[in-house]
Amino acid sequence: SAGLVSEFASYDLDAEWALMQTRLHGYEADPLKPHSGRSLTLLYYSYRIAAILILGLVLSFSWFYLSRIAGMERVVAKNEPVEVVLDDGTHLTVNRNSTIRYKKKFMEGDREVVLSGEAWFDVARDTTRPFVIDAGEAFVEVLGTSFNVNAYKENPVVEITVESGLVALSAKEDQKDLIVMKAGSGGTYHKEQKELTLLASSDPNKISWKTRDLYFDGSSLREVAELVNRVYGVNIVITNPGLASCEITVTFKDQSLEAILKVLEMTLDLDISRSGDEIRLDGKGCNE
Known part of the structure; x- marks a missing residue:
């Protein structure tokens, strides 16, 4: 917040006003639009007041936001x-x-x-x-x-x-x-x-990610893979589309990923290979 305050404190309102006056109104460049000294003075101070008010709002919002984040x-x-x-x-x-x-x-x-x-x-x-x-x-x-x-x-x-x-x-x-x-x-x-x-x-x-208890009752291998991915943070890929619809009924109670893969391998006669977080499931398929 100190950086914001110092940045705004060095802000030259007179210079900005002059630049704004030149770009937006062209008072000196346009002789067809004469203004009295009084109207220019009032307009000048109006813009200065507006700039000060905007600066105050920005600083107030910055202080509120930063103090809220800090808490x-x-x-x-x-x-x-x-x-x-x-x-x-x-x-x-x-x-x-x-x-x-x-x-x-x-x-x-x-x-x-x-x-x-x-x-x-x-x-x-x-x-x-x-x-x-x-x-x-x-x-x-x-x-x-x-x-x-x-x-x-x-x-x-x-x-x-x-x-x-x-x-x-x-x-x-x-x-x-x-x-x-x-x-x-x-x-x-x-x-x-x-x-x-x-x-x-x-x-x-729905809460298997927390309990690590997984329940499957006639679930497809695709459904099993999706839940295991979510719970264990891995990426199971079914390489043979014929395996995706294979059904399995089993309950896992706080089992390791390796134990789950072993059960799937033995139950569905899978060939499992692993590279990093990717686990590839292959096999003949249920109807082959």
Whole structure:
């Protein structure tokens, strides 16, 4: 902020006014537009006052913005989930490619965080201060509960999965219209249609990235690969299109990636090769 102040302090209003006068009005270059000394003086001071007011607004906004940023914590999860514990005892797990921001002095005032991406919340109960999540175009509000919020900007919907307690979901622009979800249920907010939908039950695979529990019941290998990619941060490529529709029923409880690949290899008779984060699945296919 000191740099901004010094920069504006050295700003030559007289020089800028002269330049503006020459370019926009051409007082000296245009003899057909004479002005009295009084009108020029009034116009001169009017522009100077306007410039000073604009400068004041810029400095005020800069101070407000910089002081607000200085009072915020920012957690970025890139390649691996990140664990965070807030001052009120709330536990967060921030998923890959996600960012969360919150006040450094979290115990003062409202309990509010800003989420871009996905995170798991285990919120410490406080009936006097609801916990609010700004999830882009949607708002989530709770008193004390555990739940998942998927709010990646590129996704057309904001998805909530509730494990315990009650969770309220609303559109940011209309917080009076909301749905309340309980344990075992979920909800969505469709950004384009601006619609809230209450789901009677939730898919446990929605939080597999946090629990590492994966459930497959007659699932295609394509679906399996997509979920494993999301949970383990790898890139599984099915080289034989005939394999993509092969079905499998299996449950993995906090298993390593290697253990999962071994089960898939033995069950579907796959040939698996690996190079860095890319895993290639090949084989005869289900109908061959």
